Amino acid sequence: MAAVTATDVKRLRDATGAGMMDCKKALTESDGDYDKAIEILRVKGAKDVGKRLERSTTNGLVVSRDRALLELDCETDFVAKNKDFSALAERLMDIALETKPADAAALLATEVDGQTVEKLVEGESARIGEKLVLSRFTSFDGPTATYLHKRSTDLPPAIGVAVQYSAGSEDAARSLAMHIAAARPRFLTRDEVPAETIETERRVAEQTAKEEGKPEQAITKIVEGRVNSYFKDFVLLEQPSITEPKRTVKQVIDEAGLTVDRFARFEVGQS
Incomplete structure (x- = not known):
């Protein structure tokens, strides 16, 4: 039986992207035959597709x-x-x-x-x-600024943001994209927040206030305050600007003359 060296394993791994142990097993099974080892890995990969679904x-x-x-x-x-x-x-x-x-x-x-x-x-x-x-x-169809962010220097970008705008500069739009990458907004305006989401927030806020023993006459105000906090957390235009925390995003982009039509934020591993 041919000896399988670390160099052989690395060569096969670099060529196929398969795991180190899988490469070693394939080379052992093929008695060191590189091409046959590739074939073994391809067969194994096809058989394992179902196992990978979960x-x-x-x-x-x-x-x-x-x-x-x-x-x-x-x-x-x-x-x-x-x-x-x-x-x-x-x-x-x-x-x-x-x-x-x-x-x-x-x-x-x-x-x-x-x-x-x-x-x-x-x-x-x-x-x-x-x-x-x-x-x-x-x-997107109109003018769009994009921003990609790496979680680590040795990995590819894991966060991507695109901002479509109808007025203002690309630099201002890209600066906003950087804010979106960090602040994780879900909606552009509060009008985009689904009614059922707002109702859920109200229900949770009311139940929480009651369990905390808040006075009945104060609950309505408390609920509205917590719903508004939700908007500040997840509605882009109502978030505090990361670069100017005392101002909202809307205030900052209005001053810059930027009109945002829509945005998208993708983050690997996040829905």
Whole structure:
């Protein structure tokens, strides 16, 4: 039986993106035959697709190009910084910009090279040996500023923000995108907050106030205060500006002459 060296394992791992132990087992099984080891890994990857369905994908990357954002997730940071994984994300973005799908679901159903994008991702999942998920995609029509943020210098961007604006400068819009990346707003204005969400916040606030023993006559005011706190936390225009905490985002962008139409924020591992 041929001896399997660390160099052999590294070469196979670099070529396939498979785990170190899987590479070592494949080389042992193939008696050191590199091409046969690749074939073994491909077969194993295809068989393991079903097993990967329940795994969590808390790593990955966000790519941005031509007023669009795309999030591709994986299981480990090792794969997240793998060049083949990055290349897949860029290829998916190429397909999206060419076919202009409405969202990630439409992109997954898009036909390319005789197969759907969903099958393409599944094939790469089998080859790499991890669950891969095309989580989100969006694109904007008007002037758009984007910002990508890395959680760590050795990893690809894990947060992506796009801000579409109809008045103002790109610099002001990009500064706002940086705020959004850090402050995690969910809505542009309070009018966008679903009525059921507001009702839930009111219900929780009222029940909490009662359990805290607050006077009955004060509960209405307390509830309104807590609902307003929710707006300040999650409505972009009502958030305190990160650069000027004593002013709201609306005050800051109004002074800059920036009119925001919509925004999107993707963060790997977050819904």
